[in-house]
Amino acid sequence: MTPKLTRKKKLMYGAGDIGFSLTSTILGLFFLLFMIDVVGLRPLIAGIPILIGKIWDFINDPIFGYLSDRTRTRWGRRRPYLLFGALPLAFTFTMLWYRPGFESTGALVAYYSVAYIIFEASATLLYMPYFALTPELTSDYDERTSLTTYRMFFSILGSLLAFTLPSVLVGGFSPENASKILYMGAIFGLMSALPMFVTFFGTEEREDFSELEKPTLWESIKSVWKNVPFRYGLGIFLATWISVDILQSILAFYVKYVIEREAQNTIIMGSIFVVAIFALPIWNWVSKRWSKRYAYMYGIAFWAVVQLVLMNLTPDTSLVLILTLCALAGVGVAAAHVLPWAILPDAIEWYEYQTGERHEGMFYSVTTLARKITSAISIPLIGPILEITGYQANLPHQNPQAIRGIKMIIGPIPAVLLVIGIIVAYKYPLDRDEFLNIVEKLKQRRAA
Numbered sequence: 001m002t003p004k005l006t007r008k009k010k011l012m013y014g015a016g017d018i019g020f021s022l023t024s025t026i027l028g029l030f031f032l033l034f035m036i037d038v039v040g041l042r043p044l045i046a047g048i049p050i051l052i053g054k055i056w057d058f059i060n061d062p063i064f065g066y067l068s069d070r071t072r073t074r075w076g077r078r079r080p081y082l083l084f085g086a087l088p089l090a091f092t093f094t095m096l097w098y099r100p101g102f103e104s105t106g107a108l109v110a111y112y113s114v115a116y117i118i119f120e121a122s123a124t125l126l127y128m129p130y131f132a133l134t135p136e137l138t139s140d141y142d143e144r145t146s147l148t149t150y151r152m153f154f155s156i157l158g159s160l161l162a163f164t165l166p167s168v169l170v171g172g173f174s175p176e177n178a179s180k181i182l183y184m185g186a187i188f189g190l191m192s193a194l195p196m197f198v199t200f201f202g203t204e205e206r207e208d209f210s211e212l213e214k215p216t217l218w219e220s221i222k223s224v225w226k227n228v229p230f231r232y233g234l235g236i237f238l239a240t241w242i243s244v245d246i247l248q249s250i251l252a253f254y255v256k257y258v259i260e261r262e263a264q265n266t267i268i269m270g271s272i273f274v275v276a277i278f279a280l281p282i283w284n285w286v287s288k289r290w291s292k293r294y295a296y297m298y299g300i301a302f303w304a305v306v307q308l309v310l311m312n313l314t315p316d317t318s319l320v321l322i323l324t325l326c327a328l329a330g331v332g333v334a335a336a337h338v339l340p341w342a343i344l345p346d347a348i349e350w351y352e353y354q355t356g357e358r359h360e361g362m363f364y365s366v367t368t369l370a371r372k373i374t375s376a377i378s379i380p381l382i383g384p385i386l387e388i389t390g391y392q393a394n395l396p397h398q399n400p401q402a403i404r405g406i407k408m409i410i411g412p413i414p415a416v417l418l419v420i421g422i423i424v425a426y427k428y429p430l431d432r433d434e435f436l437n438i439v440e441k442l443k444q445r446r447a448a
Contacts, residue, residue, distance in 0.1 A: 004140070004143060005138055005146075009137070009202065009203065010146065010150040011150060012201075012203060013133065013147065013150070013203050014150035014151035014153060014154045015154050016195050017130075017195075018154040018155065018161075018191075019089070019126075020123070020127050020130070020155070020192070022158045022161060023089070023188070023189075024123075025158065025248060028248030029163060029166075029248050029249070029252055030166060030173060031050070032249055032382065033252050034097065034181065035049070037173050038174065038175055038178055040393075041109070042387065043384070043386045043387040043393075045105060045109065047379065047380030047381075047382070048109050049112035049113040049115075050380055051380045053113065053117050053120050054373070054375060056117045057372045058369060058373060060121055060124050061124055061128065061365045061366075061368050061372065062365050062366065064361075064365060065366070066362055068081065068128055068132055068360075068365075069362055076205030077129070077205060078130070078132055078205060078361075079133075081126060082126060082129065082130060082199055085125040085126040086193040086197060087193055089119075089123060089125075089192055090186075090190045090192060090193040092118045092189075093119055093122075093188065093189035094186045097182050097186075098115075098182050098185075099182070128361060128364060128365055131364040131367075132360040132363075132364045133205070134147060134148065134345050135345035135348040135349075135360055136205055141432055141435050144345050145284055145288070145292060145338070145339075146284060148338055149280050149281070149284045149338055152337040156273050156277050156280070156333070159276075161191075163269030164270050166184050169187070224363065226354075227347050228350075229350050229430040230347035230350075230363055232427065232429060232430075233340070233346075233347055233428070234344075234366070234370060235420075235421070235424040236343060237341075238370055238371060238421075239417050239424060240336045240417075241336075242371070242375060242378055242417055243417045244333075245371075245375045246378055246379065246382070246409060246413060246414055246417075249379050249382050250409045251269075253406050254406055254407075255269075257397070257398045257402070257403065258403055258407060259314065260315040268322060268323065268326055271323045271330065272327070273330060273333070274330070275327040275328075275331060275334075276330040276333040276334040279330060279331045279335075280334050280338060283335050286298065286299075287338075287339065287342065291432050292339055293339075293343065295339055296339040296340065296421070297425050297426065299334070299336070300335060301418075301419075301422055302328075303329060303331070303332020304332075304414070304415040304419060305415075306328045307329065307410065308415050310329065310410060310411065311411030311412070340421075343428070344363070344364075346435050347430065348360055349439055350430055352442060353441060353442055385405050385408075385409060386402065388405070389402045389404065390402050391405070391406075
């Protein structure tokens with residue numbers, strides 16, 4: 001029987017995700033708004049640095065995933081990156097929020113493109129090995145869901161802080177608050193780096209995995225295509241997290257212009273993520289009672305319905321109803337955070353059983369790469385949609401066409417993606433009984 005992880009080890013591993021959640025959520029929520037309303041770039045232009053940074057990751061992610069699989073040190077394969085990559089993350093995140101004194105649009109685009117590229121390289125250096133630790137810490141079906149639940153507690157806590165504190169520190173994303181925004185970036189950059197040290201000192205890697213033969217690049221690339229459960233798990237993950245990325249990028253616009261509740265932004269955002277934190281154990285329990293994929297299907301279907309309801313709210317909607325719907329959305333957000341991440345690691349053992357090889361770093365690098373490719377297409381499209389519908393920065397009220405554009409981005413588009421995720425989950429080929437059988441056969445094979 002696989003040894004259970006201690007609560008302390010789960011907490012210290014999970015704590016690392018608060019850093020990734022802080023940086024990614026703040027960027028997803030506020031960076032496009034910062035580029036348009038503070039830096040002064042047109043919506044059509046503002047998405048270019050994001051697109052360039054994501055394109056760089058097409059090369060960046062597989063390289064770091066491959067290097068992580070081949071790394072051999074006295075600290076293991078993954079943990080050294082957490083130790084030496086933390087402080088570069090803090091510095092590069094801060095520089096994204098600096099408003100240089102350039103007047104030229106080309107110079108501003110160049111600065112933020114370079115800053116985004118350097119930040120993404122620093123972040124990849126950390127999160128790729130961090131994600132790959134999950135299947136190495138435990139091979140138990142339900143323990144992985146539990147470990148992911150702990151990790152997602154910190155992820156959602158990071159999102160809660162990211163959705164609420166920046167507005168408190170900054171006051172509003174406008175040109176006169178540029179210095180406060182830079183100060184905010186420095187604070188959250190440091191807050192994102194410190195948990196990496198907690199995870200480094202609080203986890204241990206399995207020595208037998210470090211003794212495995214180093215995979216070649218071609219073997220690692222082939223392993224992705226040949227792993228059938230991984231392909232399905234990747235589809236589930238992408239459908240879910242593209243929706244999350246889109247919603248993060250448009251939510252600030254929705255609160256500011258559709259329901260016109262920017263003054264209550266903190267409590268609105270807080271209601272989503274506080275409820276999501278308390279809903280995490282629900283999905284852990286549902287997963288144990290049935291399976292991960294059925295828990296996913298129920299949770300995501302519920303969330304899709306709530307998103308379609310949210311698009312019908314107006315400035316006249318009562319705050320009580322807004323908060324109630326946001327709380328219900330939080331239940332679905334919890335499912336989106338836990339279950340796709342809990343499904344992915346099970347493909348590692350399936351492939352090891354089939355081939356005798358493990359490629360955790362490459363599998364997770366392809367996962368994040370695929371997400372960034374799709375995000376590089378979907379998120380920058382938000383700017384053109386806003387421009388086509390007549391959005392104008394810093395107006396007290398937007399025109400009806402711009403409001404309809406924001407509603408379309410927050411309602412039907414993510415709902416369709418979530419339905420696709422449900423369909424893929426229904427066809428997912430690796431359930432609890434088959435996985436447990438594979439793990440038992442792998443134990444017998446290793447013992448022999």
